Amino acid sequence: MGQAMSRWYETTLFDGAMELFESNTQRKLRQRLFQYMDCDEPTNTTSVLEIGAGAGLNLPHYPVWVKELHASSLSPDLPPKAKKRARKRNIKVYYKQGKPIGLPYPENSFDYVVATLILCSLPDREGFVKEIYRVLKPGGKYLFMDHAWQSAEAQTHLSRMLAPLHRRLALGCSLKSVWADSVFTSAGFKREDLHVEEEIPKGFSWLVGKIFLGYATKRPEASDFKMDDRHGQRAC
Template sequence: MGQRFSQWYETRLFDGAMELFDSDSMRDLRRKVFENLRWEDSSETPKILEIGVGAGLNLPYYPEWVTELYSASLSPTFPPKAKRRAAERNLTIHHEQSRPVGLPYSDDTFDFVVATLILCSVDDRAAFVKEVHRVLKPGGKYLFMDHAWHTSESQTIASRVIAPLHRRVALGCRIGRTWDEKIYTSSGFRKEDLHVECENPKGFSWLVGKVFYGYAKKQQ
């Protein structure tokens, strides 16, 4: 019963609530993330995995040449809102139910892995990034966008007060976490292959801090 309620809450309420936070500034950040999804080999179609697709807010930003997408999330089925957005883009979806760590794919499977606003809800961030590194092909890219504070001291008082309740209603999202590049460099990615930008999301920075986005490239 508890698991069914959790799945219903995620697909019917939480994903819908996330659309309220799809502001102009967040849409601009998504565009910047997907500028890093480039493919020059016309003789081969890249394999792309998105982890935690949610309401499918990323789907409109995939380049037109992307016609097929692999999906992995806690949900047993591809979420309805995401399904509608995928149909608008004529995307063929291959969905798998999976926990963040223990993805049902072999090593060196994907050319790109996309995961946005995921690390805030993952218990072991380094283990998750290590799993992403595992399923990426050599030379593949992990595209990410996550909110975090520069330091724990920079978190606002309002954010500290709201944090416990927010975690309960937002599927485990921890708004007090800080940015740490060691999560990536301890998980297989080299520091020189980590490309990160940082911006303030207009209207939400008092709650979640800054947004860190970019990509990490797996060594050839």
């Protein structure tokens, strides 16, 4: 596919399909994810980056205090559907084109990095999470949501059969992705600072496995970081 054609495919057909398949369950999971941002006290300098916003389906779920958002993905511009959702939600977006490895931002830039349904498309998940760790400020949170199997053996036969076609149609998204906390810990996050929830996507579990969502906190250098006694997470 030529560049113009693949851009048209992504911003029209693919983003359109993402909108179409955005079920109530999926919306609720996004809402749940963003509660982890809403429970923190923002300051004047709190900064948020979303990577690979696609059709902007996360935008309606950002807490009201988010008025500005940095966004980056492979395409030269923020996709039109995401622009529309940002306007509707009154969020000013500062967009930069960039590859997931070699994000176009200096280290310690953001209080939050959001990347949902992206890991499944990346051949180097560790490298991507390492980049997120790099651009997060100490004490910052990476909010994630992705589909994956609990183990390679858990994948259904039908899902395995459909994987090559799905990969072609869904911009490289792999149906074979297996969840591994080590993707986070090898990037620098500590296991105690990783909060992961698992959900079974109604109607789709035979195809994609489970949905894993949660956040990873970059350990702050300062000693006044409030930890929850039970999970070692920032109290929330």
